[in-house]
Amino acid sequence: MKFSDIVSQLSPDNHSLNDNPDLNPEIICITRIQETIAHSLSYIEGNKFAKMVATTAADALILPLDKSLQEQATQRGIAWLSSKQPRLTFARAIALFYQPYKPSSGIHPRAVISEGVIMGKNVAIGANAVISEGVKLGNDVVIHPNVVVYPQCVIGDRTELHSNCSIHERTHMGSDCVIHSGAVIGAEGFGFVPIPQGWYKMPQSGYVILEDGVEIGCNSTIDRPALGTTKIGKNTKLDNLVHVGHNCQIGENCAFAGQVGLAGGVEIGNRVILGGQVGVANQAVIGDGATATAQTGISSSVKAGDIVSGTPSMPHSLYLKLAALYKHIPEMYKLHRTLKKNL
């Protein structure tokens, strides 16, 4: 594909472009800046990689809006376009060269479809998938092999369920969701009441709602509650091995990294970012736009917009100060003992 064709497909309105029309190489692939080859398109973002403009083998680059980088590239005969969001432009460029695998529509003869399943148009169902009674599938739904859908679930248009995931009874999933392999949506919440003989199991009669555009990572688990719903808002994205307990209410456009765990009844606003392995306690409340860095333990609440770290969670700025001071604590203790003796 000619570089000029790529540019014209990347909504060039927001881009500036080197003005040499002869600098129009044939592009055969997209590469990371660390792995460029001739006829590849790559991108530069952030200071860490900026110096690689001087050495890259790429014939074309997506650059930030940075005159100096642009000039360097031009001097080296590299075609470029500049973007306010080079990472976004780069993602769009990859999509010109690559489409993920999708099975063709149709129901595999070895899929097991119960009577009374309601199905939209162009549905794809793979081998050994099991779709139980009362399930409703929208248009263009894609179900990979060995998926199990329990009774009474609703799966919205274009939603994709990857291999070996399990969708439990009454789950209600919107359009354009992706459930990755091995994820379990809507299984029983962890509710037991202590009794003298051990535990009485709280029946889990509620269900899970995933709104449009939600993505759930591999082997993540979203539990249904005793009553009411566990809800994940529009376009929220969860990475792998994340646990969401019963009755959690999560807002829109959040992103949770791998191995995050939410106990029961957690309330989370919109655009909340949780780093890897963050834990959130029962009934905690996290406001819009808050961020918790990796391994943070949130026991009660985080205000909108706050950045927190550590266990128990504290302002990120305090966390950084403490991290720098830990090494001094042994000498502080030494002086403390001397002073104590002298008092």
Place this chain on the structure above:
Amino acid sequence: MKFSDIVSQLSPDNHSLNDNPDLNPEIICITRIQETIAHSLSYIEGNKFAKMVATTAADALILPLDKSLQEQATQRGIAWLSSKQPRLTFARAIALFYQPYKPSSGIHPRAVISEGVIMGKNVAIGANAVISEGVKLGNDVVIHPNVVVYPQCVIGDRTELHSNCSIHERTHMGSDCVIHSGAVIGAEGFGFVPIPQGWYKMPQSGYVILEDGVEIGCNSTIDRPALGTTKIGKNTKLDNLVHVGHNCQIGENCAFAGQVGLAGGVEIGNRVILGGQVGVANQAVIGDGATATAQTGISSSVKAGDIVSGTPSMPHSLYLKLAALYKHIPEMYKLHRTLKKNL
């Protein structure tokens, strides 16, 4: 269902009841106190929700033994019953209105049953479940679709295996267990001996024992050991994404929250509670009735009845003191430097 019918089914011996026989509403559903509607039954537990007696739309309430709440409810024309354990009474009330989905008994024509499998009465086996040679299933066992049971396993009466879980060779499971979707029971423990070329794999010839009433959460993993057993005692409940290493010996009536991880050879007594994301090191010993709060790291031992927190684990009371002091450490360091200079 009339309120009086509900009360009579909830073993009313331990309850007090409002004494107005005319206050006997028709109840159509059970609701959380935050989501009540007319003709619903809800419950109040703890101070956080007590004030909602004044505003709830519920026609009936389960209350703690609290005169003032009882009077408030009566004044508002709300039927009520009082219980020493309102949460338990409420759980029993839900069970009057809701039964979880169970497939009907019988073997799906698409299940794959090896020769020589021994089967009790009324077994239910779903589509694409694979039951290997030498497996023994008790009465009323329920196996959902796409479960795999490796050879020589024993599964007790009424035990339920949810979709996509894997039960590995020689696992011995008691009665009334529940294995949730995606869990893996009895796979090889993580045992490798360092050798010059890398690692020599320790053969894992042992097996896993789950006693009666054990429940294992979605995508949790319980490993078998090189020798001997990994054992989980009667009525112990594990939440999702929990890891139990080889040779762990866990007592009865414990409860482990999501993402807890036990390394190898851990010994845990009865009625131990581990909060979410707790980690326990090799060979650690935890006594009866101990509790570890979320994200605690236990490296050696915890005495019976102790409550511990933090990494490395410390008494919970010390943990709370430290949590309150962290913010003062920067000023402590400042003064420390001044004092040091002046000495």
Place this chain on the structure above:
Amino acid sequence: MKFSDIVSQLSPDNHSLNDNPDLNPEIICITRIQETIAHSLSYIEGNKFAKMVATTAADALILPLDKSLQEQATQRGIAWLSSKQPRLTFARAIALFYQPYKPSSGIHPRAVISEGVIMGKNVAIGANAVISEGVKLGNDVVIHPNVVVYPQCVIGDRTELHSNCSIHERTHMGSDCVIHSGAVIGAEGFGFVPIPQGWYKMPQSGYVILEDGVEIGCNSTIDRPALGTTKIGKNTKLDNLVHVGHNCQIGENCAFAGQVGLAGGVEIGNRVILGGQVGVANQAVIGDGATATAQTGISSSVKAGDIVSGTPSMPHSLYLKLAALYKHIPEMYKLHRTLKKNL
């Protein structure tokens, strides 16, 4: 099996042996030192168990090179052999008595094999396994029931895929790998670019490489990247519930314990040991032979050979000092306040 036969099969060159040829018991099983019976072979390693030589019921022992233990055993009429690496010798002894379950070769009539799959000799494929178009399987590959292999994967000789695991498109796996139940290899990395409407999904066009002898634990997840590869080097072993993000590059002979999580683009050298629940941040770099103890949080880099602990990670020696000092911080703060008042 006679003890002398066991010794001769354990490459006795590196062993010393009790010199009484009459001490040659019949051995019927291998046991842990805590669970010995007559006619069993067990082993002693480390001080913790050394005293059990005086009481064990075993008829034979594998001992370290320790004269005093050897004499004690001889006096009690226990046959023994001594080894520089008793644990390794013991592992080899177990392998004489136990072989893990392997299904016999052949393709189950209920497996689903796409056209154009290329298959080596002696392949075993279990019921309901689904092998997609363009997949290439080496000789002696073992695929357990309900495994799903997406298109274009390459699986090397003798590699074993356990039940319910999912291998996503273009994954390239070497020889002698083991993928345990429920693991997901090569699913889409977690890549989203923020846009005003929420998130733009970064296409994940790369793939995962597992070199020879890699082992991936139950329900672990290894993501493929947007571009390039996620790579795990020769003989590296991962325990259960481990998450490896897109573009990670992991060296040879590493071992990661349960629930370790690596964010994207992490670079790890050879022979690195990560304890349970360790978390590693984006782009962090860990040198050859480094070790992180359980629950460590690594945010940037760890030098070759270093041992680190804590969050944020610090030298293990400092971590131990701090752990011993935490309990003094309240009194340090008390004195601090007194001093401050008097200044």
